[in-house]
Amino acid sequence: MQLPNYREAKTRDKREYQTHSYHLLEKYKKKYEGKTYFLKTYGCQMNEHDSENIMGILEEMGFRFVDSMEDADLILLNTCSIRENAHNKAFGFLGRIKHLKETKKDLMVGLCGCMAQEEVVANTIKEKYPWLTFVIGTHNFYQLPEVLEEALKTKTLQIEVYSREQDLIEKMPSNRKSKYKAYVNIIYGCDKFCTYCIVPYTRGRQRSRKKEDILKEIESLVKEGYQEVTLLGQNVNAYGKDLYDNYSLAELLTDVSKTKIKRIRFMTSHPWDFTNEMIDVIAKYDNIMPSIHLPVQSGSNRILKLMGRRYTKEEYLTLFHKMKEKIKNCAISTDIIVGFPGETEEDFEETLDLVKTCKYDNAFTFLYSPRVGTPAAKLEDNVSKEEKEARLYRLNDLVNTYFLENNKKLVGKTIPVLVEGKSLKKKGEYFGYSDTQKLVNFTSDKDYEGEIVPVLITDAKTWSLDGKVSRS
Ligand code: 5AD
Ligand code: SF4
16 A cells, blocks of 8 residues: 655656556456446546546456446546545545445445545545545556456555656557547646645656657657647646756647647646747747637736746736737637635736736636645635635626627638537537637538538637638
8 A cells, every 4th residue: 555645745856757668468458358437537638638548548458438337347536636626526426436336346446636646635535435446646547457456356445646756658548539639748747836736746746758759649640630639738838848958848849740730739838938939939830729828827926926926927918918929819818716815805906907908718717725735725814705706706707708809809700610529409510629729619511520621700609609611
């Protein structure tokens, strides 16, 4: 049994990482033929992509996916730690599984992902949920076959969570959700340690994948017919810093652009690491989408400092305007936290002012949630729950007006849309995403699923656009 430990998890050193190729031992191949699994994923794109890998591994082991947990022999939860409500949802789900387990004694239940890396969670599971089969962490989920085998052999809960990051594992099988859009990890972990954030503890030190491995993966996705890749990392703009002297996200984007993949996206960016070269590269290549997720978190310099964000509102705005100026039709989205400890009405109004200046195309807004073990959790939280909720409401009202305003500017224009599927409700209606990551519902006489087609925008809503294919 290995339980997580935050003191170790936050250690940062200069150890060099080895890269290993994933390989499922012969004895596990198809071992579980005839057995079924159900996987529930919480959280960000990184977790969604980990789940694609986990599904790939389970299917090599012979498990078959079912979409109802009642029909499954194995239920797996890939969890998220970022805010309290993600926790509550996962524990609520475990409560439902417990009932099922009472009538189905052989049911196997596993928990993986970020919550597994939390000291409090691992201890709670050990004490209150001994009926689980196994818990594995973010750094070693590829060891699922061995951990499951040990749990079944010993008939005891196996908790195998490494506090420290491990070497990089390449060539993991992946059961990708989409045939057109793929996630590609470029960097793992985060070294920024924003004071509210649990990620540097649950995902470990910043480690970049080798550029050759990334490019090989994308080249084979192109061959398979993929139209779009999203380069993933907690902070993609730090790509290469731990590995190369002169190779950053700017160079990687240039090389990815040359693979001829039709669309390239990347997320998430930290303003601190966003260089002029990166902006120039995004502006230069047509297959790099003019869509940037640039979390600001707060518009108050005092709060930004308490958050440990390493930039001022003025520096953020300079970067923002540079992007808007250099990248044609660039859509910028953001993340904002409301109710950070000590946030005053004046601080909050500075956030509203910043939103009025930036007029974001999209914004993810959150109530601050204290995470045990982070520095901010020790600050005195003197903003009442009612006040925080009222601020979130006011903020959402404001951001929504700009979503609609920006969308309305597209009415009458023809924009490229990657067609993802057809409407289940209406015949002849399809949906997809524009270059600037807007959801477009449109009519078409022909099914263009998997292709990028020009769509004439006829109407704008707050969270989507309506249109029709303008191809003869
Ligand atoms: N409370 C609320 N929101 C948080 N985020 C990260 N940590 C917390 C927290 N403790 C938000 C940030 C980040 C996004 C992924 O989640 O806005 O950018
Ligand atoms: Fe968390 Fe900050 Fe790292 Fe983002 S950059 S994952 S908010 S510590």
